[in-house]
Amino acid sequence: MSGEFAGLTAIVTGGSSGIGRASAEELRARGARVAVLDLDPSGLADDIAGFAADVSDRASVASAVAAVADTFGGIDVVVNNAGIGATGTVADNTDDEWRRVLDVNVVGMARVVSEALPWLRRSEHASVVNVSSIAALNGLPGRALYSASKGAVLSLTLAMATDHVREGVRVNCVCPGTADTPWVGRLLAQADDPAAERAALRARQPIGRLVTPQEVANAIVYLASPRAGSTTGTVLDVDGGVTRLRVRP
Incomplete structure (x- = not known):
């Protein structure tokens, strides 16, 4: 395929749904060979390769990353999207929940990049994009x-x-x-009044709606692209204005 990613191989973790899936599909549309690492990599498009992997398990990550490199001859891009959620104050989550969420959301990213580094170092267009959240920049209840x-x-x-x-x-x-993804849908389903909670999330974002997975994917692919070759150490908000805008109700 032609495009700015032609000849490059990209890994997307948690790429079976939501932001990860949109990112995998956008990378493929722009010419990349794409490998999705997921607990369940089924249901992907025929031109996207799926590899079963658990980012909380080093052996699983090492095996999947090695399989991607062996299949495609290298690795140029890593999109660290896999993650899990948690609700509650510091008084609500158990020690086991803390260990689990930090292991998946933080250490999982380190595992994937660590295993991919030998191939990234050989690439002329090596790029890693991590998926953080407005929760890193704003105090959310x-x-x-x-x-x-x-x-x-x-x-x-x-x-x-x-x-x-x-x-x-x-x-x-x-x-x-807050993006309109299946993961957010599951969180909303746990609320006492899912419809009211969804309305509150829409109202919280100055643009008046949830962010779409495709909008986040577009930002991820921009940062991953060789066209952004001078961009590193950058934090890009795709948040509907939550972090920096203060509009009147």
Whole structure:
């Protein structure tokens, strides 16, 4: 295929649905060979390869990343999208929940990049894009554990960008606002009044609606692209204005 990613191989974790799926499809549309790493990589388009992987398990990640490199001859782009949610204040989540969410959302990203680094270092267009959240930049109610994990993703992004810039590996992250994804749908379903909760989330974003997965994917693909070759250590908000705009009700 032609496009700015022609000849490049991209990994997308958590790419079976939502933002990850939209990112995988956009990368493929722009010419990349795309490999989705997911607990259940079924249901993908025929031209996107699926590899079963659990980002909380080092052996699983190592096996999947090696299989991608063996299949496509290398790795040029990593989109770290896999993650899980949590609700509650610091008084609500158990120690096991803290360990689980941080292990998946933060250490999982480190595992994937660590295993992909030998191939990224060989690429002329190496790029990593991590998916953080507005929760890293704004105090959201009832999201203590999730916010802590996404704040760590933002800091990890800057640290990795610094560590690997001289190796030619760019590292950036996006901070989406509340996006209309199946994951958010599941969270809303747990609310006492899902319709009212959805309306409140729409109202919280100055644009008056939820962010679409495709809008976040477009930002991810921009940061991953060779056309953004001078962009590293950047945090890109795709949040409908939540972080910086203060509009009147």
